Amino acid sequence: MAQACADEIARLLQLAQQGQAGFAINDDIKSLQPADIAILVRDRNEAALVRRELSARNVRSVYLSDNDSIFQSAEASAVLTWLRACQQVEDESLLRAALALPLSSNSDAQLSHWYNDEQAWEQLTEQVRLFRQIWRQKGVLAMLSSWLHYFSLPAKWLAQEQGERRLTNVLHLAELLQSESQQRDGESGLLRWLAEQLQSPKSSDEQQLRLESDQQLVQVVTIHKSKGLQYNLVFLPFICGFKSVKKGQPQRYFNGTEMVLDLTPDDAALQSAERERLLEDIRLLYVALTRPVYACYLGLGLFSEGNAKQSKLSQSALGYLLGIGEQPTLTELQQVLVRLPWQAQPLPAYGKLTAPADTAQLTSALTLKAALKREH
Template identity: 35%
Template sequence: DPVSGGDLAVLVRTHREARLMQEELRRLQVACVYYSQESVFAGDEAGQMYRVLAALTEVADEAMVCDALVTDLFGFTGDSLHAARSDRKEWAAIVEELQGYHSTWLGAGLTAMFHALLVRRGIVGRLLAAGGGERKLTNYLHLLELLQDASAGCRADDLVRWLGQQIHRPAPETSSQQLRLESDENLVKIVTIHRAKGMEYPIVFLPFLWGVRQIQPDEIFAFHDQHTFQLQVDIGSAREENHRRAEQERLAEDLRLLYVALTRARHCCYLAWGRINFMEKSALAWLLHRADGDVVPADALTDEKIGNDIQKLNDGEELVHFVPMPAAGEAGDSEEFRPPPPPAALTFSGRIDTGWSISSYSRLASSAVPGPVPPPAPERAEATEMSVFTFPRGPEAGNCLHGLLETLDFSAIPGGQAANLIPERLRTAGINERWAPVVAAWLEQIVETRLMADSELRLKQLPGRDRLTEMGFYFPVDNLQMPVFNGILAEYGFEPVVAGSSLLNGLITGYIDLVFRAGSRFYIIDYKSNHLGSGYPAYTPGPLREAMRAHRYDLQYLLYTVALHRYLGRRLSGYDYARHFGGVMYLFLRGMHPDLGPGCGIWHERPDQVLVARLDDCFGRPEGRR
């Protein structure tokens, strides 16, 4: 097949280099796309969307309406806006149109309103007919999706305020905010080397490998102590050793990035190289042009020397072809260039064990026989008050709550740390900061709730030294016979797992939200933000039992129990399951309240000791276990 734009990738180090390549390719009318991690809220479209939505909430404000009309969405020019304002009949029609959009927004939602605007104003065709229109349209639709997600429980003016906050404090590290590609099917891709990690492209161009950002002795720089590996910051000590160490670390990082860049091509990689100012400080010069351990200075490198050093890479077969750069104005095609024949591929004669795999609770649960789905709890009509039951649902909201509980000191809730962290976590999750007081009170309820019927223990009482947050684990699985495993589950009333193979080898992996010690016993906690209903009765033992089975949390806590059982068996002298393991607690956060105690929102289970031992044996007992 002929080479198309979609086969080509240009890898760069910085956003400045990316913009430079993008501008030059567009000047040459080469269609290209820049893969960036910028936030959609940092773009011009976000500001224009804000002006339109703000005007729809204040249609009587003529200045705000004018501001909205000159956006890309309405497309008015200065002349057409002046003409509209001079014609009372036309202006009244425009105001009536905007009032209609506002009514649709309040009645049918933001998405319905925006689609009506797209159709009536012919926005799609108008944008696509202009340069960069596909990028703009993609951004508008992306913004619409984020606004729709944030609109739950929000009034129109609250949503406009939220959008303004995102524009002033965009979070490009949040995946949901990162710019989406408009269409990259046949476009030359411009990608930063950092983002290209793990990717592969048919043909790669590396135009800036000679570039380097040296660390200057008179600037503030960081390095690591060569003995303790602690991070050090030099703010002007003038110590040559510090600067030398920082330059070594800079070169090491450049070498790592060079490796990434040179290994992204599937078929062919082009790079520009030659005598360029400061190129002797680059990672590629360090690899190609060293003599007696030092890089040869750029002014001592002739074209012949550069060619010879590159030719040394062709040891045994021609892997690298050296072509002089054509002078400015010459034809791009060099008659001297004759692509070398592709290297012969080696024949793989080994054997790959496809029966070995890494499994987890979620993977096993996806193939498990599902438990009965609990019936939805009756909802209260028009429940618009802000409470734990109306708090946004979904993975972003769940991650927000998990992050708070993993980070905060339970004994300091409520307090300054929580007051500062809660709004930040809400912003990152794309949730309106108006929820901050609700979340603060909610967290206080959670840490003040008794965890067990026969104990006064609360999360608030757990010191940091007795907590192990986000405990990751891997434990080996050696010839796990799935019929035997399912037979053990059935004996104890658990649903079976339907695996793709009757034999499982490899590793079981997972992360336990919290392991804590109380007295001589260790406990497992898993946080669940599931919405089971809009009242505390939906979080009593009966509904919790159904939720545990429906989502296969029973399988999850058995795996977690085996993992902690093995961990304690290796680490705790004289470990005994009966004396040292206190059980598993699933905290359904929406149902926890100090007045209701452990009978609401908390599922506490201590798997039978014989069951845990049999599962441990079934997985294959690792060496070194007590």
């Protein structure tokens, strides 16, 4: 489903570049843009799956979630490790751990050079001492900026998939740390605060993940986040998926008068919980289906889990509303779809999106000419 979704989006965007796909508005044609497209998903796992397929087709995207905290990111853990190494530069094990992180983007050859060349290691530790001095004199934001540029991390990341996301997260963390440092007692207090945030991330507006770019990107959005919003084209590749109630696990359900949390549910309780699950899935389906302005693509097919021989499509919200039987066949599914005013058809495979010739290039940064006023 993720591959079919990405194929169709790449095909549409390629047609748009050729002037063959757009929206008719007041006798004019508005060309289709990536930001016109939204892919609605349930969680980060579905988002990662479809974004990987989009990236393989040269289609850039951004993930929008309603509850992701910056402190849940891999970058937050890496920044904490960097800061600890900087604060305690005499502890070689901390610096080695910081340099070996995947996010530090150091090759095996570079690490070996530092570890085995005593002079190179001494030069590096002296540089880290300078970082600590910058931290104490100018603040943690300046120190992290110096760290990034000394190791050429922005250039390394931006050459990789999701590199822009990494850079945005680190800069966001640097800003939060700089602001929090004014309320904390020294470096140790700030590190304790950051470690606490990693253990118990909150969901304040300041801590929610930021968009990595304001460019034209396909939007991958959680269904919850999409409430009240509209998108010109909506793709629902995983809309038939669901998480059925599992035996042996506590269940939450409504017993007619109040919500119940049953720690040892029996068969009747499991049936009630399964009904609650289905009702919630139907509500989410309604939200998803009412987001598009012009068109909505649904990933619909017979699927099974594990070694099961029968499809579970009937247990999904869409299968339930379509009246799919408990043991559906492909013929039955096709007959159901024929009765609907939908264009049910397999999507053609498509290759990579060709970048337009007039892709905007980065321009030189502006030069600050005014004098800076410093407070002591």
